[in-house]
Amino acid sequence: MKHFFGRLWIEWTIAISFLREGRAQSIMITVGVAVGVAVIVFVTALMQGLQSNIIQRTLGTQAHIRLLSPDDVNQIIAPAAGTLQLLQEDKRPQRLRSINNWQQITATLDQLPLLTAVSPVVSGPAFAQRGDALESVALVGIDVERYQKIIPLKEYLISGQLRVGADEVLIGSQLAEDLGVQVGSKLRLDTGQQNSAVVNIAGIFELGVRELDARYVYLDLKQAQSLLSLPGGVTVIDLTVADIFEAENVAAQVGRLTSLQAESWIKTNAQLMNAISAQSLSTSMIIVFVAISVAFGIASVLLVSVVQRTREIGILRATGATRQQILRIFLFQGAMFGLLGSVLGSVASYALVWVFNNFGPGLFYIPVSIDLIMLALLLAILTGVLAAAIPARRAAALDPVEAIRHV
Structure with missing residues (x-):
């Protein structure tokens, strides 16, 4: 083992010596790798922060899953045997109706570990009037304690108190x-x-969505039931889950369990998810192209290094160095380019993120996780080693006699 590491130390020393001799080239390619890593880390962190902000804003005003009564459908009598029946069917209008046995369903859902909050809600249309002003609104009857776990209304209050009941309501700022x-x-x-x-x-609350701020009126569950002629009933059961990206799967499970219509935020925000997927794809393409550019830069520098050091390589081979040792010398150089460049690039990207978070427009916060830094580090080192593979094989394949004669 000691002999093995001793041989690696020799190869490592020679690799560093080669890099020092071509100091200008080494500095330039290291800076190039650093710029590439900085771009990868900063752009990835920027996209992650943007997506997190968009999702947080979207889910800050809605439940992860909504349970509703199945739609009313026409009951069509089957035709008699041997007869042909032609039908023109008009869909039935959907009336405001309560979820059957919602108390038992709520109690059952409270026990599911996949769900973090359950809140029965009764909602329906109404008019809000003050003097001659008349506005169409959506009444939302809630149990405040439960609903706070779905949407933290207290955080959105801009004036007054979070209090419903006894003829007290909360309304949106636009309304x-x-x-x-x-x-x-x-x-x-x-x-x-x-x-x-x-x-x-x-x-008065401000959810940040104009349509909701102009229409929502939160009131006590029982008062909403009375106003909407649904005594003791609820129209929706709102749910939240621990993993928001599993909402669609959880919705399917809950729908089968309750025989209710389950809609997840992923389904109702399909366009948003498409936009997020497109952003992720564009980020991945940027990373790939930057990595390819870095790889070509490292490979070109090492190819030039092989040509410039052909005589030295021949002398090393003549003095007993094996092809594997020559191969490792240039692979070590590629790894060092990746390591040094990734460290400098990570520092630069962290500085860029710090500047954005402290002096940027303040639209959202960019987090930089240690996992992202480590991933960029490994990617840069791997890219450096792979980029060095072709020059390393070329150096290892040199004939020592011909290499020594090289001028």
């Missing part, structure tokens, strides 16, 4: 502006079913 109301103002809610109520505005 408050449209109606000209503020915390403490009164509002009439009318569902058009001869049900109406005058409520006090306990708080």
Whole structure:
């Protein structure tokens, strides 16, 4: 073992000596590798931060999974045997209806380890009126304690208190502006079913989505049930999961378990997921092209080094160096280019991220994980070794006699 490492030490020393002799070339290719690694780390971290921000903003205002009653369908009588039946079917209008046995379903879902929160909700259309101002709104009846685990409404409050019940409601900032109301103002809610109520505005929230801020009115679950003529019923059961990217699979399992219609955020935000996939693909292509450029740079420098040091290689072979040793000398050079370049590139990328996070536009935060740095480090070293393979094989294949005669 000691003899083995001793031989490697000799090859390592010769590799460093070759790099020192071509110092200008070594510095240039190391800087090139560093730039490549910095681009890979920074762009990858930037895309990860952007995607995380988009997903966080999207899921900050909606549940991961929504359970609804199955759609009403027409019951068609089968034709008699031996007869042909021609039908023109019109789909049935979907009425506001409650989920059957929602209490038992909620209790069952509370026990599932795949779910982190379960919240029954009753929602439906209504009109909000103050004086001559009239706006179409969506009533959302909630159990505050449960719903807070789905959407942290307290974090979105811009005025007032998180309080629903006893004729107190929360409304969006855009709706408050449209109606000209503020915390403490009164509002009439009318569902058009001869049900109406005058409520006090306990708080105003801003979810960051204009449509939601202009329409949502949060109120107590029981009051919403009364206004929407659904006594004791709920229209939706909102769920959250630990792994957001497993929401579609969990939705399928929950749908089979409850016989309800399960919609995951992935399905309802298909365009967003397509955009994220496209971003990931573009990032991967950038990484591949940068890695190829770095590999060509390392390979070209080492090929020139082989030509310049043909005589030295011949002398080494004549003094007993094996082909494998010559091969390892140039592979070590490639690995050193990758190692030094990746270290410098990682430092540079971290500096770029720090500048972006502290002096950038402040749109989102870019995290840099140690896993990403280590991956870039390994990628650079592997690229360096692979790029050095062809020059190394060429050097190892040189005939010592012909190499010594080389001028």
